[in-house]
Amino acid sequence: MLTALAQPQKLPIELAPGKIVGLEGPAGLGLTRVGLSLLTAPSQVGTVVVVDARGGWFSPLAAWEVGVKPSRLVVVRCSNPKLWAKVCAAVLEGVAAVYAEVPPGVGESELRRLAALTRARKAGLALRPLRGQLPAGITHMRLQGRAVSWEGPDMGHGALTARQLSLEVSGKSLPWQELQATA
Amino acid sequence: MRTICVWFPDWPLEGMPDDAAGFVYEEGRASGGETERIAAANQLARQAGVTIGMGRRASEALCPTATSKARDLGEETRRFEPVVASLEDLVPRVEVVEPGLVLIAIEGSLRFYGGEDILLDKVTGTAGPGARVGLADGPFAAHWAARIAENEPNVVENTVEFLSRLDISVIDREEMIDTFRWLGLTTLGALGELPRAAIASRFGEEGLRAHQLATGEDRPVNPRSIPPHLAVEAHYDDPLESLDQVAFSARALSARLMNDLRREGIAPHRVEIEAESARGQVRRRVWRSADPFLEYSLTERVWWQLRAWVEGEGVGGGLVRLRLDPSDLSGRGRQLALLEQSEMGWEAYDANRPEAERALHRVQSLVGPDAVLQGERQGGRVPGEQVLWFRFGEEPAPAERDPLAPWPGATPGPAPALVPPEPMPIDIEWEGGMPHRVRLGARWEQVVNWAGPWRLLGRWWKGEEAADRYQIVTSAGAFLVIVRGQRTFLAGIYD
Numbered sequence: 001m002l003t004a005l006a007q008p009q010k011l012p013i014e015l016a017p018g019k020i021v022g023l024e025g026p027a028g029l030g031l032t033r034v035g036l037s038l039l040t041a042p043s044q045v046g047t048v049v050v051v052d053a054r055g056g057w058f059s060p061l062a063a064w065e066v067g068v069k070p071s072r073l074v075v076v077r078c079s080n081p082k083l084w085a086k087v088c089a090a091v092l093e094g095v096a097a098v099y100a101e102v103p104p105g106v107g108e109s110e111l112r113r114l115a116a117l118t119r120a121r122k123a124g125l126a127l128r129p130l131r132g133q134l135p136a137g138i139t140h141m142r143l144q145g146r147a148v149s150w151e152g153p154d155m156g157h158g159a160l161t162a163r164q165l166s167l168e169v170s171g172k173s174l175p176w177q178e179l180q181a182t183a
Numbered sequence: 184m185r186t187i188c189v190w191f192p193d194w195p196l197e198g199m200p201d202d203a204a205g206f207v208y209e210e211g212r213a214s215g216g217e218t219e220r221i222a223a224a225n226q227l228a229r230q231a232g233v234t235i236g237m238g239r240r241a242s243e244a245l246c247p248t249a250t251s252k253a254r255d256l257g258e259e260t261r262r263f264e265p266v267v268a269s270l271e272d273l274v275p276r277v278e279v280v281e282p283g284l285v286l287i288a289i290e291g292s293l294r295f296y297g298g299e300d301i302l303l304d305k306v307t308g309t310a311g312p313g314a315r316v317g318l319a320d321g322p323f324a325a326h327w328a329a330r331i332a333e334n335e336p337n338v339v340e341n342t343v344e345f346l347s348r349l350d351i352s353v354i355d356r357e358e359m360i361d362t363f364r365w366l367g368l369t370t371l372g373a374l375g376e377l378p379r380a381a382i383a384s385r386f387g388e389e390g391l392r393a394h395q396l397a398t399g400e401d402r403p404v405n406p407r408s409i410p411p412h413l414a415v416e417a418h419y420d421d422p423l424e425s426l427d428q429v430a431f432s433a434r435a436l437s438a439r440l441m442n443d444l445r446r447e448g449i450a451p452h453r454v455e456i457e458a459e460s461a462r463g464q465v466r467r468r469v470w471r472s473a474d475p476f477l478e479y480s481l482t483e484r485v486w487w488q489l490r491a492w493v494e495g496e497g498v499g500g501g502l503v504r505l506r507l508d509p510s511d512l513s514g515r516g517r518q519l520a521l522l523e524q525s526e527m528g529w530e531a532y533d534a535n536r537p538e539a540e541r542a543l544h545r546v547q548s549l550v551g552p553d554a555v556l557q558g559e560r561q562g563g564r565v566p567g568e569q570v571l572w573f574r575f576g577e578e579p580a581p582a583e584r585d586p587l588a589p590w591p592g593a594t595p596g597p598a599p600a601l602v603p604p605e606p607m608p609i610d611i612e613w614e615g616g617m618p619h620r621v622r623l624g625a626r627w628e629q630v631v632n633w634a635g636p637w638r639l640l641g642r643w644w645k646g647e648e649a650a651d652r653y654q655i656v657t658s659a660g661a662f663l664v665i666v667r668g669q670r671t672f673l674a675g676i677y678d
Contacts, residue, residue: 026659026660027601027660027676027678028623028657028659028660028661028662028676028677028678029659029660029678030660030677030678031678032600032601032678033600033678036600046539047539047543049543054601055604056603056604057601057602057603057604058600058601058602059566059567059570059598059599059600059601059602059675060558060570061560061566061569061570061598061599061602062597062598062599062600063600064560065597065598070557070558070559070560071557073557073558074539074543074555074556074557074575075555075556075557075558076543076546076550076554076555076556077550077554077555077556078549078550078554083549083550086549087546087549087550090542090545090546090549091542091543091546092542093541093542093545094539094540094541094542094543095539095542095543096539147658148660148661150632150656150661150677152596152634153632153633153634153654153656154632154634155617155632155633156617156633156634156635156636157634158634159595159596159634159635159654160595160596160597160634160654160656160661160677161596161597163661163677
């Protein structure tokens with residue numbers, strides 16, 4: 001087990017060019033902010049894109065808080081599974097990195113094509129399935145949310161300040177490990 | 184803006200024999216997958232079936248005895264320079280689009296000459312034989328007026344009506360033309376009659392541009408604000424005398440200008456090239472492009488122009504100063520500022536990939552411009568209010584809420600990453616005024632902690648109810664909720 005106390009951008013997880021990271025788990029376990037923190041470094045060199053498949057739920061405030069450059073963040077809203085892969089492919093042709101929510105109904109073959117395109121274009125891709133898990137063999141690293149606890153509130157007093165995440169990390173050439181981080 | 188276009192269709196053919204078929208080819212995509220296409224063909228070649236834009240091999244098959252040569256735009260510019268200079272004696276700031284094609288904005292000169300007809304006669308006379316002259320509102324319409332003109336100048340009084348009769352292929356966007364034809368839109372008029380919002384939604388920025396052209400609007404209606412003082416200038420202590428030195432300086436200064444413009448996310452449609460010789464002679468020429476200049480296209484034009492000056496009348500004593508002044512700037516240009524080299528270094532990032540803007544415009548054509556957005560921070564007390572959204576490629580509207588104001592009572596803590604477009608009802612069980620359980624889908628989650636309430640008074644004069652905000656923590660995550668009267672709404676998920 002690896003234990004790290006870090007700010008979100010200091011999480012010991014990176015989205016390198018040509019790499020794909022999977023983020024799996026229900027909303028609330030902190031994976032959106034983890035995914036956005038992966039865009040911090042690429043946003044220093046190029047445009048980064050969030051593909052919002054929830055119908056306009058994504059808020060850029062969280063991305064700006066974790067260090068993504070506001071002028072380089074573009075949000076694409078697409079929840080249509082028939083269009084989603086085309087949109088992601090078009091985006092990957094030109095931008096540095098993408099955090100894409102995967103709507104239910106996107107086929108495995110489309111995800112594999114996107115993965116190949118990501119490697120070819122040397123972009124970074126973080127995939128967040130909104131339901132279920134990603135097919136095996138697509139991601140270089142897979143993060144699964146296990147639990148979250150918050151610091152700050154005290155029965156009506158205080159306010160949210162920091163959170164403790166528990167994530168399972170696995171992937172190609174990576175031993176399975178559990179990661180806990182304050183973010 | 185009333186504009187005269189002077190077009191010499193056979194300009195590239197200069198020097199080719201008239202008594203035998205001949206054509207000039209250039210690099211460029213042609214039908215049949217050919218990479219060389221016909222730029223100009225003389226009458227005998229045209230009679231044999233050769234047309235402009237046709238592939239070189241196909242043309243040679245049609246007309247095997249024809250004389251052919253590759254296009255040399257630098258040489259054509261050198262030959263064209265005296266024509267431009269004589270036109271500029273009539274009207275200042277003639278804009279060169281390419282050798283053999285110039286645009287002249289005439290509004291400022293009409294009073295001097297006493298009318299369009301007189302000025303048109305003078306321009307036609309100065310241009311000489313072989314020129315086709317068109318007059319219309321805006322460069323696009325003027326260009327097509329000249330294309331259609333025969334021996335007499337083609338004067339278009341009603342530009343919208345003139346454009347409406349043109350074939351849809353004049354918009355020069357192959358991928359869209361096929362779709363338009365498939366949709367039954369065969370003329371610009373048919374395209375212009377459709378609602379602009381529908382075209383923009385389906386085809387994105389390119390569609391919007393086509394619709395603007397079809398309705399006689401030759402410039403983008405929503406240009407970015409342009410910072411002043413973008414011109415670049417280079418002084419040479421040792422005058423540049425050889426063509427190689429001039430070529431190098433042209434390339435370097437063009438690259439500098441485009442780098443500066445990239446930082447602003449804009450690109451020019453016009454560039455004035457100004458050169459000063461060691462003997463104090465200053466020459467200027469304006470080049471124009473329907474599409475924003477890219478670095479290579481600007482470098483080419485600067486080089487052609489300098490070559491024309493050096494090889495034509497010569498630059499006495501050598502070149503001592505070169506200045507490039509961009510104008511008619513628009514946000515339609517590349518946004519490579521988004522792709523600048525890293526100051527932090529994202530290793531292995533390939534900075535030569537296609538531009539982000541092109542990719543995102545493609546996405547706009549897929550999902551519509553309202554689904555490709557950027558945000559700016561603005562003031563507000565709940566997260567849903569604190570983002571000012573605007574379409575990618577456009578300027579944001581002025582903020583409704585001042586981001587620098589203190590906003591007392593704003594929701595504390597980190598921002599929720601997920602905010603519903605409108606607060607959505609959520610079921611919460613209360614016990615003794617404290618939240619007890621939250622329903623998430625089909626299951627109830629125990630509240631393990633909570634903070635608040637923070638009172639939101641609302642604009643009572645507009646009938647808004649007061650509300651309370653709570654941060655509610657469960658084992659499945661934390662949520663921002665708003666309690667208004669007896670109803671509870673989800674306003675954010677701290678994901």
